[in-house]
Amino acid sequence: MSITLYGARVLKDLSNQELRVLNMVETLLKKGEYAPVEKIVTYSGYTGKEVSFIVSKLNKKKLLRRWTGQFVGYTLTFAGFDALALNILYNKKVVAGVGRAKGVGKESDIYHAIDFEENEIMLKINRTGRASFQQVKKRRDLLKGKFHYNVFSLAELSSKREYEVLSKLQESKLPIPKILGRNRHIIAMNVIEGTELVKVQNLKKPIKILEKVIEYAKILYNKYNLVHADLTEYNILYNEKKDSITIIDFPQAISTDHPDADLILERDFNHLFNYFGNKWFISPEIEDVVEYIVGKK
Ligand SMILES: Nc1ncnc2c1ncn2[C@@H]1O[C@H](COP(=O)(O)OP(=O)(O)OP(=O)(O)O)[C@@H](O)[C@H]1O
Ligand SMILES: [Mg+2]
Known part of the structure; x- marks a missing residue:
């Protein structure tokens, strides 16, 4: 080799x-x-x-x-x-x-x-x-x-x-x-089979992918007390065959105890919603999603 x-x-x-x-x-x-x-x-x-x-x-x-x-x-x-x-x-x-x-x-x-x-x-x-x-x-x-x-x-x-x-x-x-x-x-x-979301041209059901990201962020937040803090279309890999995603790139993840944790979570999703809005025409309400993840609802 x-x-x-x-x-x-x-x-x-x-x-x-x-x-x-x-x-x-x-x-x-x-x-x-x-x-x-x-x-x-x-x-x-x-x-x-x-x-x-x-x-x-x-x-x-x-x-x-x-x-x-x-x-x-x-x-x-x-x-x-x-x-x-x-x-x-x-x-x-x-x-x-x-x-x-x-x-x-x-x-x-x-x-x-x-x-x-x-x-x-x-x-x-x-x-x-x-x-x-x-x-x-x-x-x-x-x-x-x-x-x-x-x-x-x-x-x-x-x-x-x-x-x-x-x-x-x-x-x-x-x-x-x-x-x-x-x-x-x-x-x-391990090797992850998938393409950075930013490079993906065909998503069968973009809304389903976004829902998955939100679910994963909720588990990360509530079960592991973590906020990814760089959850972008570059750090989500999409596997077309399986129609699944993998989340990567964690060095900057922060604890939910961090005083700015919720702000950083909101920043992550603001960024992601920009991407999903511009590319797939999906734009949920940021407050609703953050509240859902943090678990106040
Ligand atoms: N385990 C893996 N399997 C397949 N591809 C990977 C894996 N880890 C990283 N990559 C690819 O390498 C890219 C960079 O990795 P990562 O996001 O973890 O590092 P980074 O710090 O953002 O690097 P950079 O500053 O170079 O963008 C990813 O966007 C992905 O395409
Ligand atoms: Mg990265």
Whole structure:
């Protein structure tokens, strides 16, 4: 199979020493923007010469990026971070191989992959911060001296949050992705057969689909105390054969205890009703629907 994710492709040629140093850089990045070579030497137990050799190899492989300032240091690249996560998912026997990209977006990349029984699976690789690095940097400056945020921990946080929400929902009958494992910023899940609602040209009974979304939102709200918070025509996949939908993309889901939960629920449905109104000429009353979901009626 062709392997297109760079971090997966280089993984098989990485030595244990290289992996160890990569891991060490990741740990050191929790303390500062760059991992000082000096510190890598101290913690790894390798000699200065060995470390220089390993980091320059990792730099050439584009898994680390060199920085020279008051000291010489390295930071991870997203490819390096991918390699670390995939190494664990491989060792845990969750992911056996990575295939072509299904989609590369702003917040995440979706890749085809296979598990150890050669079933097709899907990887959601979180890229929070990739597009808005400057913003992250600004935020980091505000937090200066307190603790250290980097794009990798932000991506991991978002992925972890999505995994936790999906875990909580696995036993429900709600149509959501089945999760198979997670490491760092990568979630392995089943492949959902379907097309984003926004791209669907033929819906047999649009009203039925909207009713389903409302029912699912009600269960999410009342049984699991959650509001999706990004319930759009992009995050609902439609399966034409089965005339069914699946709801995806949960990292931003919020608890119903959140003071703005009902407002955010209303925002979700205002947005969806715009879509259903413009495309399928259905426009229910927003207040009625929100009240129905929240359960005041
Ligand atoms: N398990 C899956 N099976 C099939 N397709 C999927 C799956 N997960 C995601 N996709 C596809 O990838 C797209 C992006 O996934 P998702 O909505 O979870 O991430 P996102 O954070 O919105 O990503 P982006 O910022 O790239 O839009 C989805 O709209 C869907 O088409
Ligand atoms: Mg999405």
